[in-house]
Amino acid sequence: MGVFSKTCEYAIRSVFFIAHRTASGNKVGIKEIANGIDSPEHFLAKILQDLSRKGIVLSAKGPNGGFYLDDVARKRPLSDVVEAVDGNSIFTGCGLGLANCSETNPCPLHHEFKAIRNQLKDLLEQTTIADFSESLNLGITKLRK
Amino acid sequence: MGVFSKTCEYAIRSVFFIAHRTASGNKVGIKEIANGIDSPEHFLAKILQDLSRKGIVLSAKGPNGGFYLDDVARKRPLSDVVEAVDGNSIFTGCGLGLANCSETNPCPLHHEFKAIRNQLKDLLEQTTIADFSESLNLGITKLRK
DNA sequence: AAAATAAAAGACAAACATATCTTTTATTTT
DNA sequence: AAAATAAAAGATATGTTTGTCTTTTATTTT
Numbered sequence: 001m002g003v004f005s006k007t008c009e010y011a012i013r014s015v016f017f018i019a020h021r022t023a024s025g026n027k028v029g030i031k032e033i034a035n036g037i038d039s040p041e042h043f044l045a046k047i048l049q050d051l052s053r054k055g056i057v058l059s060a061k062g063p064n065g066g067f068y069l070d071d072v073a074r075k076r077p078l079s080d081v082v083e084a085v086d087g088n089s090i091f092t093g094c095g096l097g098l099a100n101c102s103e104t105n106p107c108p109l110h111h112e113f114k115a116i117r118n119q120l121k122d123l124l125e126q127t128t129i130a131d132f133s134e135s136l137n138l139g140i141t142k143l144r145k
Numbered sequence: 146m147g148v149f150s151k152t153c154e155y156a157i158r159s160v161f162f163i164a165h166r167t168a169s170g171n172k173v174g175i176k177e178i179a180n181g182i183d184s185p186e187h188f189l190a191k192i193l194q195d196l197s198r199k200g201i202v203l204s205a206k207g208p209n210g211g212f213y214l215d216d217v218a219r220k221r222p223l224s225d226v227v228e229a230v231d232g233n234s235i236f237t238g239c240g241l242g243l244a245n246c247s248e249t250n251p252c253p254l255h256h257e258f259k260a261i262r263n264q265l266k267d268l269l270e271q272t273t274i275a276d277f278s279e280s281l282n283l284g285i286t287k288l289r290k
Numbered sequence: 291a292a293a294a295t296a297a298a299a300g301a302c303a304a305a306c307a308t309a310t311c312t313t314t315t316a317t318t319t320t
Numbered sequence: 321a322a323a324a325t326a327a328a329a330g331a332t333a334t335g336t337t338t339g340t341c342t343t344t345t346a347t348t349t350t
Contacts, residue, residue, distance in 0.1 A: 001150050001231060002238055003258075006308065009242035016253055029326065043309050049328060062317030063325045086146060093147055097154035100290050108161055108277040108286040112268050113148075116261060123257050132253040141253040145245050151338065174296065188339050194298060207347030208295045 003120070008085040011047050013037040013143045015081055018057060018067050019074055019129050020136040027066030038144035047085070054084045069129065079124035091121050148265070153230040156192050158182040158288045160226055163202060163212050164219055164274050165281040172211030183289035192230070199229045214274065224269035236266050 002009065017036045021028045030048065034041040048067055052059045056076065059067050082090065094101035095113035103110075135141040147154065162181045166173045175193065179186040193212055197204045201221065204212050227235065239246035240258035248255075280286040 001146070001235070002242055003148065003240055004242075005146050006242060009240075012254075013241055031326095040309055042311070045327075046309090046329095052327085059327060060317080061315075061325080061327045063319060065317070065326050067327085090146070095148055095154075096158055096288070097147055097149075097151060098288075098290065106286050107288065108280060109157075109268075110286070112272075116264050116268065119261050119264065123254075123261065127257075135253060141251050141255070143241070143243075143252065145243065176296095185339055187341070190297075191299095191339090197297085204297060205347080206295080206297045206345075208349060210296050210347070212297085 003090070004082065005086055007047055008082055010037065010039045010044055011051060011085045012078065012081055013039070014044060014048060014067075015051070015057060015069075015129055016132050016136065017143055019069050020133050022068040023133065025068075027060060027064065027068040029066040033067065036143065051081070051084060056081055056084050074130040075128045077125050078127055078129065079121070081129070082124055091117065148235070149227065150231055152192055153227055155182065155184045155189055156196060156230045157223065157226055158184070159189060159193060159212075160196070160202060160214075160274055161277050161281065162288055164214050165278050167213040168278065170213075172205060172209065172213040174211040178212065181288065196226070196229060201226055201229050219275040220273045222270050223272055223274065224266070226274070227269055236262065 004012070014033050014037055017033055018028055021032075021036070030041060030045050033039075033048075034044045037044075048057060048059070051057045052067070056073065057067050058070060058073060059065070079091075094107055095109045096107045098107050101107045101110055132141070136143070149157070159178050159182055162178055163173055166177075166181070175186060175190050178184075178193075179189045182189075193202060193204070196202045197212070201218065202212050203215060203218060204210070224236075239252055240254045241252045243252050246252045246255055277286070281288070
């Protein structure tokens, strides 16, 4: 089990891919995205529909349509993508799954986990979708296989 | 979705509970454990059967039987428990789910994730089951609700 | 030896995550 | 207006995780 759900992994990868491919105002279709990030096309379509409804990605129907990001969407932190798909439990939940775990009523791992969670939180909140485009442009990082 | 699977959460909580309750050579039954950590009894039974087979916990059948830990088992790092249940993907897997992600072929989040994963790895490898007994004894930490 | 106890094992069920396929709606191009 | 395009929506399927119930095996007590 990863840190994110499979759905969320596809979501992040697709958002990176869309940002990378639509930098100059164009759009990219679902088939191309699915191929570009190596994901099941129809499953990804569902995910992008959801992200579109929530305003994380933009979309246009018809010829020359597809998915894209405007400047506002590009500058959203990764945490917005994660939260849209997996909710905020990753930022707040107890490591041992206890519902009432808190500072005053902690589980044995509470404090140790807080440090790790905060580091993840900071990473996701302090980087934007756009931040990862350059290394993709340069071919230094990749989104499939 | 938590960092660990539900199964693994129950496993860790039960191992802490057993360590806490069997410090002086006695044993504790499945009903008492399930109640003590607020988990489904029969589901936990399966988990403990598995942990028993793998030598993480010890068990004895019959009257006055139950689950317990000896000194060796008490001193095992938490990483052994996690690995027995969830495997080692949590220590090695790519944050974006890419099979071939590596140092030389990284995903966009590779380096950032490595830091977080290593912190988790260190936490789990450097603490033992026994390390958490004292705060449980003192009632400072808890394993249910 | 018989009865009682408690884990081990097996079969099954429900819920959720993941994946596939088809139809509909909106938009653009001709 | 008709045809083509592409996302949106709906229905269905598969797989995995989580959870429940029953039977069996091993051990101890009487």
